[in-house]
Each structure stands twice: as C-alpha cells, then as structure tokens.
Amino acid sequence: QNPTVGFIGLGSMGGGMTRNLQRAGFPLVVTDLRPESAAELIAGGARWAPTAAEVAAASDLVITMLPTPRHVSDAVSGPGGVLEGIRDGGTWIDMSTSVPEVADAVRAANAGRGLHILDAPVSGMSVGAANGTLQIFVGGEAADVERLRPVFEAMGDPERILHVGGNGAGYAVKLMINQLWFSHLVATAEVLAVGVKAGVDLGVLRDSLVASPANSTFVERDVLSILEHGDYDEGFALALACKDLGLSIDLARSVGVPVELSALVDQVFRRGRAQYGDRAGEMAPFQLYEDLIGT
Numbered sequence: 001q002n003p004t005v006g007f008i009g010l011g012s013m014g015g016g017m018t019r020n021l022q023r024a025g026f027p028l029v030v031t032d033l034r035p036e037s038a039a040e041l042i043a044g045g046a047r048w049a050p051t052a053a054e055v056a057a058a059s060d061l062v063i064t065m066l067p068t069p070r071h072v073s074d075a076v077s078g079p080g081g082v083l084e085g086i087r088d089g090g091t092w093i094d095m096s097t098s099v100p101e102v103a104d105a106v107r108a109a110n111a112g113r114g115l116h117i118l119d120a121p122v123s124g125m126s127v128g129a130a131n132g133t134l135q136i137f138v139g140g141e142a143a144d145v146e147r148l149r150p151v152f153e154a155m156g157d158p159e160r161i162l163h164v165g166g167n168g169a170g171y172a173v174k175l176m177i178n179q180l181w182f183s184h185l186v187a188t189a190e191v192l193a194v195g196v197k198a199g200v201d202l203g204v205l206r207d208s209l210v211a212s213p214a215n216s217t218f219v220e221r222d223v224l225s226i227l228e229h230g231d232y233d234e235g236f237a238l239a240l241a242c243k244d245l246g247l248s249i250d251l252a253r254s255v256g257v258p259v260e261l262s263a264l265v266d267q268v269f270r271r272g273r274a275q276y277g278d279r280a281g282e283m284a285p286f287q288l289y290e291d292l293i294g295t
C-alpha cells in the first residue's frame with residue numbers, strides 16, 4: 001500500500017508533479033490558494049482539503065511546492081498550517097527553491113515531536129515536472145532519503161535524485177545551480193552580441209561556441225529555443241528567477257563569500273524584470289541583448 005501524499009502548491013511545478021504521483025499510484029490529498037488548480041487531480045481520484053493543516057492530518061507525508069520562503073512559512077507555520085495537522089513523527093518535504101531558515105525554526109519549535117524534515121528542490125523546468133524527469137537535490141537524513149525514494153522516483157529521473165547532504169544542503173545546491181544557469185544566460189547573450197556586431201553570422205557563431213570548450217547547455221539548447229521559437233520558458237516566472245538570485249546573494253553574504261559576478265547577473269535580471277514584467281519567462285532578460293544581436 002503506497003503512503004498517502006499531501007501536496008500543497010499546484011502551480012507550474014506542483015501541477016505536473018502531482019499528476020505523476022497520481023499515475024504512480026500514490027493516493028493524494030491536495031490544496032492550493034486556487035481551488036481550480038486541483039480539478040484534474042480530483043477527477044483522477046485525489047481528495048481536496050481546504051487548509052494545509054487538513055492536508056497534513058489526512059496524509060502520511062506532506063510536500064510543499066510554493067513560490068518563496070514566505071509562502072512556505074505561511075503554509076507550514078501560519079494559522080491553518082501544516083504544523084497544526086501533522087502527526088508526531090510525521091514527514092514534511094519542502095521541494096520549493098527556498099532557504100533553510102523556515103525549516104530550522106520549525107525544528108527548533110517542535111523538538112520533541114520527532115518530525116522528519118527534508119529539503120528537496122528540483123531542476124528540470126515545468127516540462128520536467130510534467131514528464132516526471134526532474135532532477136531532485138535532497139538534504140536530510142540518509143534513512144529518510146532512502147525511505148522516500150519511491151516518492152521522489154515518481155516525480156524525477158531515478159539517476160538524478162541526489163542526496164547532497166544534511167538539512168539545508170538541497171536548498172544550497174539548487175540556489176547555486178540557478179545562479180550558474182542565469183550567469184550562463186548573461187555571459188552568452190553578451191558574447192553573441194559582440195561577435196555578431198563584429199561581423200560574424202549568428203548561426204556560425206553559435207555553432208562555433210557549441211564546438212568549443214565554451215559550450216554549455218545554455219548555448220546548445222536554450223539559445224536555439226529562444227532564437228528559433230521565441231521561447232523564454234514562461235513556465236518559470238521571471239519574478240521567481242529574481243527571487244532565486246536574491247536568495248543566492250543572501251546565502252553568499254551569510255557565509256562571507258564575495259560574489260561580484262552574481263551581483264551583476266542579479267542586476268541584469270532586475271533590469272529584465274523592470275522591462276518585461278514579473279510574468280515574463282525566466283530567460284526574458286536575454287531580450288535585452290537581442291536588439292544588439294539583430295534578431
């Protein structure tokens with residue numbers, strides 16, 4: 001008998017993740033601020049609960065997939081939150097791109113309750129959530145990670161479910177992935193603009209980068225989807241990309257590492273957000289350079 005999974009946050013990511021849990025045979029209890037986001041799941045047999053507390057009370061383990069640390073804190077520690085419903089010894093997995101402070105406070109305030117808490121943020125875009133091919137970076141106790149592996153495997157690529165360390169390590173890994181990813185975007189857009197202005201054909205320049213040691217997934221895959229399909233990945237809002245860059249810089253500051261490049265990338269993304277809006281896709285800042293490239 002599969003455990004019942006409680007799932008809070010049925011947006012771009014949570015929508016696909018829950019459909020895959022359902023397909024894999026996990027009974028679901030779900031909630032979201034937008035009830036309409038659960039319609040398809042309910043038609044497939046999931047139960048709706050009006051609050052996070054009721055989700056937690058009706059499930060064997062609870063997953064949160066929410067936009068920001070503030071949303072996670074509200075859904076877990078706020079009125080009607082997970083902590084009001086979860087049983088002693090219960091499990092909470094936060095799969096949001098977030099920071100350890102929320103879970104640390106929960107642990108400190110509930111020391112005697114034997115809660116199992118893991119951070120397990122993901123990469124792979126909303127298409128990976130829909131296809132069940134996410135990469136999952138788990139921070140927590142090894143025994144918990146093993147026990148929960150079937151749950152993770154329902155949502156992610158089994159080869160890329162990585163136990164990356166103790167509590168909080170998953171969050172740190174995920175923030176560093178996005179920091180490097182967004183740095184690739186800015187670095188790539190700059191060199192394309194300069195090379196094209198210097199007279200090189202855009203396609204030739206891109207192919208040359210792909211053939212060189214400077215190749216990256218951004219150069220090889222995303223430049224094409226931007227230039228050929230105008231796809232800036234609207235499944236991941238630019239506002240959330242800026243949230244991640246801010247959290248990444250906060251993390252650097254908290255551990256005393258100077259990050260000049262990260263700060264510049266953050267500013268480029270904030271300029272993109274001012275220009276194109278919160279709901280533009282995560283890769284929209286590339287457009288700041290497209291006029292120069294002449295596409």
Ligand code: NAD
Nearest residue numbers: 009010011012013032033066067075096097125126235236
């Ligand atoms: P989203 O905005 O599409 O979805 C978030 C959902 O949470 C919404 O449906 C919203 O109504 C709901 N919600 C907010 N507060 C709530 C509360 N208190 N109780 C119940 N529901 C609540 O966001 P998303 O794109 O699915 O991202 C979720 C997390 O995953 C973020 O931390 C994001 O950074 C991360 N992430 C996103 C992507 C992507 O490609 N979209 C990829 C990797 C990681």
